Amino acid sequence: MKFGAQEGEGLNTDNLGIVSTLNDYWAQVEDVFSTGFLGQPIGRGLLAIGILLVAYMMRGVVAHLIAGTIGKLAGKTETTFDDNLVKALKPPLTLLPISAGIFFAAQAMGATGEVDEFFVAVTKSIVIGAIFWALFRLITPLLMLIRGMRHLFGETFLGWISRILKAIVVFVGGAAILDVWGVPVLPFLASLSLLSVAVALGAQDLFKNLIGGMTIIGERRLSRGDWIFVDGVVEGTVEDVGFRSTTVRRFDKSPVYVPNAKLADNPLTNFSRMTHRRIYWKIGLEYRTTDDQLAAIRGAIEDYITSSDDFAPAAEVSTFVHIDEFSDSSVNIMVYCFTRTTVWGEWLAIKEQLAFHIKKIVENEGASFAFPSRSLYFEKLPDGAAPEAFEPPSDGEGAPADDDKVPETPESESVKASKRNPGGQRGAPRPDGRGVAGEGGDKGEAESGGGKAEG
Structure with a gap:
């Protein structure tokens, strides 16, 4: 019995050694779960990740619900302006669930100190981005509402206004986001004023083309889709009028980027504005x-x-x-x-x-169109040769039949000279046997001409 007891005690000792090792391992696992994710328990980290995933998957649903609710109210009106507003607001609404997910994920993690400040800045940046993104997309439907200005100033002018307003929205939104992250904006703008003189001197062509573009828009010389012609510069269809250059697509489908100054200074023909x-x-x-x-x-x-x-x-x-x-x-x-x-x-x-x-x-009417022709007159005839009466061909072919050909006669020097003339054609002498006087006495005079057509 004693031996058995000692043997049992040795077994219990081994079991205690295994358990202690397992306890040490579990302690390490607990330590990882308690401090393994940004100094926070992993359980909280997994919860935060789950919140972010749910927010990401719900972004489309939330935007659709909000836009659908507003769209029902907009559908009751007769105008399409409010419908365009709903379409413009729908993409920015998808950022709101993401910002809310980041905020609640940070709360679930119990973030403090710099970590909490980081997530707060991210949340604010997303909200600001959503607001200014919505303003950016609202510019186009708002300008479409001003139909009177569209008729008065033209499509090109409204395009420029749209670009300027969008640039302002982007600038102000970017400045607001930088301010959230503690980046000073006013000193940066003040530094830009110091560079204005250097920029003005180095960008004279840029400002010249900018003023040229404003002149084009002010005078309404052209608009998108117009067929224009500038002598020595370009001919084609206007695709876009930018701040510096105008894109004109030629009829061979190749684009030409013309500086606005050339379109403003040179005579421009706008064929699209022909009345007939x-x-x-x-x-x-x-x-x-x-x-x-x-x-x-x-x-x-x-x-x-x-x-x-x-x-x-x-x-x-x-x-x-x-x-x-x-x-x-x-x-x-x-x-x-x-x-x-x-x-x-x-x-x-x-x-x-x-x-x-x-x-x-x-x-x-039995008439015929004239065609370019040439008549050749002989100044001298061989001795004993009778002049051939000239009769224009009636069939329009320009050559007599084989039975009507005159028998060959000895050639005079003037006839040989006329054959050497590549522009000469076989003709007939005058009925009186005399030719037209010319320099040297052996030269013939040709009459040529023809009809022409212009379109």
Whole structure:
């Protein structure tokens, strides 16, 4: 019995050693849980993290509930202004649950001293950021409310006002947040005044372009979407008018950033502000066209223009269809009119229909369009050769049939010289056998010309 007792005592001693080791380990675990997170118990830290997670997940729900409640009240009104306000306020509202989560997480941790001050500053910064973010987003709907100013000053002016107000909101909000963190703002602004002279001297072009932009807006020379042309600078569609430069997208879709000073100083053509769009043609008819044919063609073209709704009436714009001039090889009819539309694609379609109609009128009257031609006259003829009577081709091909060709005759020096002339063409001598006098006695004189059209 004694032996058994001693044996049992040794077993109890081992058990006590294991228990003491476990107790020491558990003491370390308790110490970690009590002081392992910023000097605070880990349990409180886990609670704080849980609060932050819940606040982050609830941010959308809270914003939706608040915005939905306000939206129901706004939906009862007839204007869309309050609806735009609700849409603008919804994103900043998502910051409020996050700021509340940070505040309650700090309270759950029992933070004191510098830790507590840090979380308080973070909470205030988020609240200030939410307020100024809401003001930043409210600027656009507030400016949309001023429709009278939009009509008076234009879209570009309101765009500048919007940018200036947003910059002020950002500056004031940033200064408020810096003040929360103890950063002095007034001394910083005072230091900027010392640099104003140096900035003014080094940024003369910047201020020049800024004043140029203000001039453009004040005179309302252009706005977004306008098609403009500045000789030697750019031609394209205006996309944006900035403080320093204006973005113009050319018709090849490449953007051009033009300093505002160039747009303010140079002559600028704004095609988008045309009231009508012009068609200006000169139609050349052959000289053998009779007076009756010319009068009938001119009258038919004028009737088509005055009777079509695609063209502006003569009471609004200048409209002319007249025999204009005797050109080198044609009698020209001037067509001068304006379309109602200023859209380029529609204008091209109307001009195309006018071209088809004019061609049909000329063909119906039995006339023909003139084309550039050249006649060659011989000053000398071979001995015994009879002059060939000149008859213009009736089929318009410009060359006689093979049966009508004149038999070949010995060539004179003047004929050889005319062949060496690359601009010469085969023609016919005068009926009296004499040519046009020229320098050297062997040179011919050519008559050339043709009709032309302008659009």
